[in-house]
Amino acid sequence: MEKIKIALVEDSKLLLARLAEGFSLYDTYKIVGKYSNGKSILDALAKSNRENLPDIILMDIEMPKKNGIEATLEIKDKYPHIDIMMLTVFEDDAKIFASIQAGASGYMLKDEPFESIVNAVHELYNGGAPISQSIARKVLSLIKSNQDTTNNGHPLTPDLILSKRELELLHGVVNGGSYTTIAKDLFISPHTAKTHIKNIYKKLHVHTKAEAVRTWLGKL
Amino acid sequence: MEKIKIALVEDSKLLLARLAEGFSLYDTYKIVGKYSNGKSILDALAKSNRENLPDIILMDIEMPKKNGIEATLEIKDKYPHIDIMMLTVFEDDAKIFASIQAGASGYMLKDEPFESIVNAVHELYNGGAPISQSIARKVLSLIKSNQDTTNNGHPLTPDLILSKRELELLHGVVNGGSYTTIAKDLFISPHTAKTHIKNIYKKLHVHTKAEAVRTWLGKL
DNA sequence: TTCAAATTGCCCCAATTGGGGTATTGATAT
DNA sequence: ATATCAATACCCCAATTGGGGCAATTTGAA
Numbered sequence: 001m002e003k004i005k006i007a008l009v010e011d012s013k014l015l016l017a018r019l020a021e022g023f024s025l026y027d028t029y030k031i032v033g034k035y036s037n038g039k040s041i042l043d044a045l046a047k048s049n050r051e052n053l054p055d056i057i058l059m060d061i062e063m064p065k066k067n068g069i070e071a072t073l074e075i076k077d078k079y080p081h082i083d084i085m086m087l088t089v090f091e092d093d094a095k096i097f098a099s100i101q102a103g104a105s106g107y108m109l110k111d112e113p114f115e116s117i118v119n120a121v122h123e124l125y126n127g128g129a130p131i132s133q134s135i136a137r138k139v140l141s142l143i144k145s146n147q148d149t150t151n152n153g154h155p156l157t158p159d160l161i162l163s164k165r166e167l168e169l170l171h172g173v174v175n176g177g178s179y180t181t182i183a184k185d186l187f188i189s190p191h192t193a194k195t196h197i198k199n200i201y202k203k204l205h206v207h208t209k210a211e212a213v214r215t216w217l218g219k220l
Numbered sequence: 221m222e223k224i225k226i227a228l229v230e231d232s233k234l235l236l237a238r239l240a241e242g243f244s245l246y247d248t249y250k251i252v253g254k255y256s257n258g259k260s261i262l263d264a265l266a267k268s269n270r271e272n273l274p275d276i277i278l279m280d281i282e283m284p285k286k287n288g289i290e291a292t293l294e295i296k297d298k299y300p301h302i303d304i305m306m307l308t309v310f311e312d313d314a315k316i317f318a319s320i321q322a323g324a325s326g327y328m329l330k331d332e333p334f335e336s337i338v339n340a341v342h343e344l345y346n347g348g349a350p351i352s353q354s355i356a357r358k359v360l361s362l363i364k365s366n367q368d369t370t371n372n373g374h375p376l377t378p379d380l381i382l383s384k385r386e387l388e389l390l391h392g393v394v395n396g397g398s399y400t401t402i403a404k405d406l407f408i409s410p411h412t413a414k415t416h417i418k419n420i421y422k423k424l425h426v427h428t429k430a431e432a433v434r435t436w437l438g439k440l
Numbered sequence: 441t442t443c444a445a446a447t448t449g450c451c452c453c454a455a456t457t458g459g460g461g462t463a464t465t466g467a468t469a470t
Numbered sequence: 471a472t473a474t475c476a477a478t479a480c481c482c483c484a485a486t487t488g489g490g491g492c493a494a495t496t497t498g499a500a
Contacts, residue, residue: 014234064282163476176431178456191479198458199476207458208486210429211396217437383446398486411449418489427488428456446497457486465478470471 004125007033007054009041009071010087011063015110019058019087022114029121037063038071045079054082056121059104061088061095067217069095070174072104073167083124087117162203169196173209174216224345227253227274229261229291230307231283235330239278239307242334249341257283258291265299274302276341279324281308281315287437289315290391292324293384303344307337382423389416393429394436 006029010016016034023029032054035041045053057075061068072084085106086099099107106124108117162170172182172193183193197209206212226249230236236254243249252274255261265273277295281288292304305326306319319327326344328337382390392402392413403413417429426432 062284165477173430174434176426176428176434178428180456188477189479191481192477194458195479196477198460201458206396208396208398208429209457210393210433213430213433214394214396214437217434385447400486408447409449411451412447414488415449416447417487421488429487441500443500444498446495448493448495450492450494452490453488455486455488458484460483461481463479465476467476468474470473 003030004028004056004121005030005032005052005054006121007031007035007041007057009035009038009057009063009068010060011036012060019117022118026118029118038066038068038074040065042066042071042074045075053079056124057082057084058087058117058121059084061086061099069099069167070171072099073171085120085124162200166196166200166203169193170200170212170216173197173200174213223250224248224276224341225250225252225272225274226341227251227255227261227277229255229258229277229283229288230280231256232280239337242338246338249338258286258288258294260285262286262291262294265295273299276344277302277304278307278337278341279304281306281319289319289387290394292319293387293391305340305344382420386416386420386423389413390420390432390436393417393420394433 006023008016008019008031010019013036016036020031020034023031032052033041033044035044038059041057059068059072063071068086068088072086075082075084083105085108086104087108087110088095089110106120108120112120168186169182172185177185179190179193179197182197183190186193197212200212201207204212204215206215226243228236228239228251230239233256236256240251240254243251252272253261253264255264258279261277279288279292283291288306288308292306295302295304303326304324305328306324307328307330308315309330326340328340332340388406389402392405397405399410399413399417402417403410406413417432420432421427424432424435426435
């Protein structure tokens with residue numbers, strides 16, 4: 001039987017090595033790539049031929065060069081068939097939502113026992129959407145509070161839910177684009193780009209592109 | 221004899237614990253604080269009374285909330301007598317320069333043997349400026365290339381040397397300020413703020429605040 | 441002391457940005 | 471079927487930004 005091809009993207013060399021070692025113990029899995037940031041896996045994927053592409057990517061969120069959410073966005077854009085599971089220490093609401101909306105199919109915490117992670121990968125490969133218990137609880141409660149929102153008018157969790165399209169716009173902002181250039185990249189009118197960015201500002205509670213970049217890159 | 225008071229600021233819990241443990245073996249040193257990012261040590265220093273302030277801070281560079289360079293800038297501004305040694309995995313030219321200009325007195329790589337770090341701290345306490353061998357070489361070569369610069373007109377390393385003042389301006393930009401608000405914070409005219417920021421743009425090869433923030437926060 | 445750099449401050453002006461609207465379309469969920 | 475939301479697109483306008491240049495003063499190093 002064909003082995004399940006896995007790529008790892010993980011900031012910490014220690015954890016990266018540990019994961020690779022762990023999966024190598026199973027003959028069901030084959031590690032086809034180890035990367036330390038979003039940029040390097042994107043570069044590598046671009047250079048791979050089709051049969052070497054991974055089936056599943058385990059992706060860290062906080063990484064230098066390019067974070068896991070932006071990387072996920074780009075990978076799912078170019079290689080929609082690859083399943084991505086976020087593997088992170090974060091239980092941060094915004095990051096969970098952003099990951100899911102960027103196209104991640106699973107969301108596991110790093111401190112889960114290794115067996116849980118292996119099970120999650122297996123589940124993912126069979127079409128599931130594995131999520132850590134604690135994350136699942138959070139997601140549910142967030143969705144619930146969003147339903148409240150729809151009912152009473154003012155959002156309880158306004159800044160969490162950037163739409164997929166908005167993430168793409170934000171990506172443009174982070175890369176230093178103007179309304180015009182961002183619009184060009186996404187094949188929309190500059191007016192539309194502006195509208196989206198205005199909406200992003202409201203959700204992130206910022207008023208300028210510089211603030212948006214800082215907030216998105218996660219430094220306070 | 222009075223123990224030398226040391227504070228540690230380090231992202232990685234593992235390394236933080238290892239350092240603290242290491243220093244606790246010497247009765248010359250006393251760990252008076254352990255922090256995981258720039259913001260938390262600044263908060264803590266603000267709350268300390270004078271006799272509890274550390275003599276020396278070992279500071280990581282890449283950290284969430286507030287990075288080591290900005291933290292150094294602020295600490296040296298408020299507590300100029302505290303000596304700060306950068307402790308990092310980075311051999312990145314710009315970061316080395318920025319650290320030194322922010323007021324760091326030493327610059328050691330994390331992979332040095334622990335004894336070297338202890339020696340460096342001791343050296344620092346006695347007025348020295350300990351720098352890892354590999355860093356020292358880099359600094360020297362950079363300075364040399366800058367002398368070239370002065371002579372032949374066009375800078376070989378233009379983007380590395382933000383002045384101390386420029387770092388303060390950049391700090392304002394990263395925090396989302398406008399020319400006006402940044403100027404107010406630094407007690408200068410908005411015109412001056414603009415001039416500085418224009419100069420920063422040239423050195424960083426960027427053209428907008430958003431790009432400056434992204435570049436400074438170190439994501440490409 | 442003397443010269444270069446850093447810091448400060450200002451001028452002009454075109455381009456961009458941010459904030460406030462409104463409106464149409466298509467998809468989704470009720 | 472129909473209400474809601476996401477995505478698209480446009481309007482106006484004040485404020486800010488970015489780029490160009492110029493010049494005085496303070497600081498530091500040779």
